Amino acid sequence: MRKKEMIAMLLAGGQxxxxxxxTSNKAKPAVMFGGKYRIIDFAMSNCVNSGVDTVGVLTxxxxxxxxxxxxxxxxxxxxxxxxxxxxxxxxxxTENGEWYTGTADAIYQNLDFIDQYGPEYVLVLxxxxxxxxxxxxxxxxxxxxxxxxxxxxxxxxxxxxxxxxVMNIHDDNRIYEFEEKPPQPKSNMANMGIYIFRWELLRDxxxxxxxxxxxxxxxxxxxxxxxxxxxxxxxxPFSGYWKDVGTIDSYWMANxxxxxxxxxxxxxxxxxxxxTDSDHQxxxxxxxxxxxxxxxxxEGSEVLGKVYNxxxxxxxxxxxxAVVRDSILMEGCYIGKGTVIxxxxxxxxxxxxxxxxxxVGDNVINVHRPKVYDTxxxxxxxxxxxxxxxxxxxxxxxxxxxxxVDYPNNRLESGESIxxxxxxxxxxx
Amino acid sequence: xxxxxxxLAGGKSERLGELTRNRATSALPVGSCYRAIDFPLSNMxxxxxxxxxxxxxxxxxxLHDHLSSPKWWDLGSKQGGMFVFSPYQSGENSMWFRGTADAIYQNLTFLKRSxxxxxxxxxxxxxxxxxYNDLIAYHEQKxxxxxxxxxxxxxxxxxxxxxxxxxxxxNRLTDLEEKPLEPQSDLASIGVYVISxxxxxxxxETIVSEGRYDLVRDLLSRYRKRLRIYGYRFxxxxxxxxxxxxxxxxxxxxxxxxIRNDFTVQHPYIKTKPKDEPPAKxxxxxxxxxxxxxxxxxxxxxxxxxxxxxxxxxGEHSTISNAILMEGTYIGNNCVVEHAILDKDVILHNxxxxxxxxxxxxxxxxxxxxKA
Numbered sequence: 168m169r170k171k172e173m174i175a176m177l178l179a180g181g182q183x184x185x186x187x188x189x190t191s192n193k194a195k196p197a198v199m200f201g202g203k204y205r206i207i208d209f210a211m212s213n214c215v216n217s218g219v220d221t222v223g224v225l226t227x228x229x230x231x232x233x234x235x236x237x238x239x240x241x242x243x244x245x246x247x248x249x250x251x252x253x254x255x256x257x258x259x260x261t262e263n264g265e266w267y268t269g270t271a272d273a274i275y276q277n278l279d280f281i282d283q284y285g286p287e288y289v290l291v292l293x294x295x296x297x298x299x300x301x302x303x304x305x306x307x308x309x310x311x312x313x314x315x316x317x318x319x320x321x322x323x324x325x326x327x328x329x330x331x332x333v334m335n336i337h338d339d340n341r342i343y344e345f346e347e348k349p350p351q352p353k354s355n356m357a358n359m360g361i362y363i364f365r366w367e368l369l370r371d372x373x374x375x376x377x378x379x380x381x382x383x384x385x386x387x388x389x390x391x392x393x394x395x396x397x398x399x400x401x402x403x404p405f406s407g408y409w410k411d412v413g414t415i416d417s418y419w420m421a422n423x424x425x426x427x428x429x430x431x432x433x434x435x436x437x438x439x440x441x442x443t444d445s446d447h448q449x450x451x452x453x454x455x456x457x458x459x460x461x462x463x464x465x466e467g468s469e470v471l472g473k474v475y476n477x478x479x480x481x482x483x484x485x486x487x488x489a490v491v492r493d494s495i496l497m498e499g500c501y502i503g504k505g506t507v508i509x510x511x512x513x514x515x516x517x518x519x520x521x522x523x524x525x526x527v528g529d530n531v532i533n534v535h536r537p538k539v540y541d542t543x544x545x546x547x548x549x550x551x552x553x554x555x556x557x558x559x560x561x562x563x564x565x566x567x568x569x570x571x572v573d574y575p576n577n578r579l580e581s582g583e584s585i586x587x588x589x590x591x592x593x594x595x596x
Numbered sequence: 597x598x599x600x601x602x603x604l605a606g607g608k609s610e611r612l613g614e615l616t617r618n619r620a621t622s623a624l625p626v627g628s629c630y631r632a633i634d635f636p637l638s639n640m641x642x643x644x645x646x647x648x649x650x651x652x653x654x655x656x657x658x659l660h661d662h663l664s665s666p667k668w669w670d671l672g673s674k675q676g677g678m679f680v681f682s683p684y685q686s687g688e689n690s691m692w693f694r695g696t697a698d699a700i701y702q703n704l705t706f707l708k709r710s711x712x713x714x715x716x717x718x719x720x721x722x723x724x725x726x727x728y729n730d731l732i733a734y735h736e737q738k739x740x741x742x743x744x745x746x747x748x749x750x751x752x753x754x755x756x757x758x759x760x761x762x763x764x765x766x767n768r769l770t771d772l773e774e775k776p777l778e779p780q781s782d783l784a785s786i787g788v789y790v791i792s793x794x795x796x797x798x799x800x801e802t803i804v805s806e807g808r809y810d811l812v813r814d815l816l817s818r819y820r821k822r823l824r825i826y827g828y829r830f831x832x833x834x835x836x837x838x839x840x841x842x843x844x845x846x847x848x849x850x851x852x853x854x855i856r857n858d859f860t861v862q863h864p865y866i867k868t869k870p871k872d873e874p875p876a877k878x879x880x881x882x883x884x885x886x887x888x889x890x891x892x893x894x895x896x897x898x899x900x901x902x903x904x905x906x907x908x909x910x911g912e913h914s915t916i917s918n919a920i921l922m923e924g925t926y927i928g929n930n931c932v933v934e935h936a937i938l939d940k941d942v943i944l945h946n947x948x949x950x951x952x953x954x955x956x957x958x959x960x961x962x963x964x965x966x967k968a
Contacts, residue, residue: 201874201875202874202875203874203875203891241667242870242872426877428879428880434874435874435877435892435894440872441872441874442872443872445870445872448870448891449627449628449629449856449859449860449861449865449866450627450628450629450850450860450888450889450890450891451876451888451889452851452853452856452887452888452889453884453885453886453887453889454885454886455885455886456885457884457885458883459878459882459884460878460879460880460882461878461879461880462877462878463874463875463876463877463878464875464876464878464889465875465876465891466629466875466891467860467861469853474878478875479875
């Protein structure tokens with residue numbers, strides 16, 4: 168195995184429970200974003216665009232879709248003989264076998280994988296943020312400052328810093344303190360969860376920490392330990408677009424960022440492209456009476472109705488007379504004739520009948536999961552269907568093949584849910 | 597698999613003018629994201645053929661660019677693969693292919709090293725979808741030496757531009773005439789053949805040794821009485837891209853749902869090289885009706901009945917109708933484009949006007965800049 172200077176370890180095992188039904192059958196990094204992409208595409212593409220050609224993807228929660236999407240890495244040119252992409256799932260060992268119990272534990276359980284490449288540096292990052300970043304420049308920074316650990320830091324307005332894990336730094340960017348969501352932040356450097364470690368140092372730290380903390384976590388255990396030992400830890404300042412899409416609202420907002428006339432996050436540059444598994448997607452078609460404004464529409468869609476301020480994934484059909492407004496329709500959805508959809512997220516392969524309205528009525532917070540569905544957005548889970556002439560309110564959740572029987576008076580009031588499918592863990596979405 | 601494939605992609609067509617000045621006809625962009633060769637090439641892999649030779653000659657760079665990797669057509673395998681052959685110099689000779697049969701002859705090693713019983717030959721510049729297994733089944737049923745796919749040419753199409761076939765009651769070929777002045781039937785070859793591999797090797801070696809180099813004239817037509825040559829009727833959509841008109845019409849045909857879906861939705865669909873462009877973006881001023889739009893396009897203007905390729909930009913208050921805008925075309929504000937074909941990377945400055953007629957669409961050369 169040829170030696171690599173730096174390899175990436177991409178943490179993609181999280182559930183993302185605050186995304187509700189969107190993650191009931193798939194890991195958060197596999198959720199579609201920006202029409203044709205999946206959330207993990209951004210981190211994966213950043214890796215290859217930064218010249219990192221060896222990526223270990225750590226999966227745990229509902230990995231089927233993620234595994235299929237990543238495959239052998241072809242969309243990112245990571246189908247390589249030396250390096251490339253490797254899916255690292257929890258596995259049995261001679262003495263024991265266990266799940267990944269923390270972010271650092273996941274890396275610890277894959278020491279052998281990293282050792283194969285004998286890297287000098289290891290890049291650890293999450294698979295659930297939307298951004299473009301050149302990790303090779305961060306590595307330059309790391310080397311220049313002779314760092315043990317460098318941590319990418321988003322410079323945020325000071326008044327917003329209390330929402331983040333904050334790094335307090337000296338003038339030379341050296342970190343002297345970590346604070347988690349401090350009420351009175353001393354610094355505007357927010358931890359983005361992107362780390363470069365000297366491998367020798369990280370290997371030793373993981374082995375030591377695992378003896379103390381079986382649920383070894385970078386933020387909680389490993390980084391504070393290294394800081395207390397006086398290691399050279401620096402914040403690498405980053406000021407570009409970076410969005411966490413961990414909630415229904417932030418997911419919806421980040422999608423809507425893409426439809427600005429000149430978006431803050433520009434996918435249309437001809438460098439640093441974002442790659443995804445989009446082979447053989449045909450062009451889209453607009454009908455004779457179509458109206459599409461302030462929207463992005465992906466390949467293979469057929470829009471015969473009207474679409475405003477919306478994001479359409481591949482192979483979506485919007486029939487004649489349908490109106491879609493302020494919504495996200497993911498791959499393979501069918502929207503029937505005369506149907507009106509407002510401020511909703513419809514996951515992949517849903518069938519919405521004729522004359523349906525979704526997202527109408529009063530803004531009542533969801534009764535069953537008030538912390539997840541509270542911003543007026545109605546969410547329809549993957550592979551669901553809704554029969555003709557049904558009216559559905561705001562903050563509703565629909566998951567599964569529904570029939571007219573499920574809707575008394577052909578209505579689902581705001582804040583109500585119909586969940587017919589139970590996910591693999593037996594938990595209601 | 598029971599056949600290897602050969603795609604003849606070396607030809608040029610004088611009638612395409614500027615469109616093929618720097619590209620092979622088989623590399624012509626079609627339907628917002630395809631190239632002509634994607635159709636026969638996808639037909640090959642969709643029919644289970646895993647070993648395909650593509651023979652290029654005229655303006656081959658454009659094709660080689662598109663065929664940069666076999667994996668997009670599922671041909672990146674150890675058993676089989678995609679072989680792109682261009683004329684080359686060797687110790688004995690350095691010559692261009694003198695005809696279609698010569699092109700096969702000069703690459704005969706490909707056929708000699710194969711084991712499959714049949715060869716499917718297709719031209720590279722026709723838009724159609726065919727399961728070649730049906731063709732082979734018919735060939736075997738007729739116990740034929742060669743089978744030629746043909747179609748009945750509709751009245752609105754000029755049959756004198758094709759190879760016209762006369763068939764007997766059992767569909768055996770009795771006569772074949774290239775571009776006849778006095779066509780004797782309305783049945784035209786669509787340039788798709790099946791023949792046994794050893795027979796093709798034998799015939800090509802024989803005719804080339806006699807100084808004959810053309811597949812249709814010197815092999816099919818000349819041997820029609822000695823060999824059992826049959827016609828296989830094909831009723832699906834088929835267009836050749838031999839003229840500006842047929843090129844324009846073929847693109848516009850993709851606006852029809854039945855034709856478009858046959859190629860793009862009905863499994864197995866046509867495959868092409870992915871370009872990873874973002875979704876098409878429709879801004880506030882856009883009004884786009886009855887159009888096909890490729891990914892990465894950014895649209896601000898009006899467009900109707902047009903084929904818009906990838907990465908096209910249209911400015912505000914521009915009006916586009918009955919037009920083909922190839923990849924990377926930039927159209928400024930207040931432009932008018934009607935009955936036109938804008939080749940790749942054409943730039944229209946604000947207020948520019950390109951207006952052709954239905955009979956003769958305006959053609960703007962690749963990379964050309966047009967000022968108001």
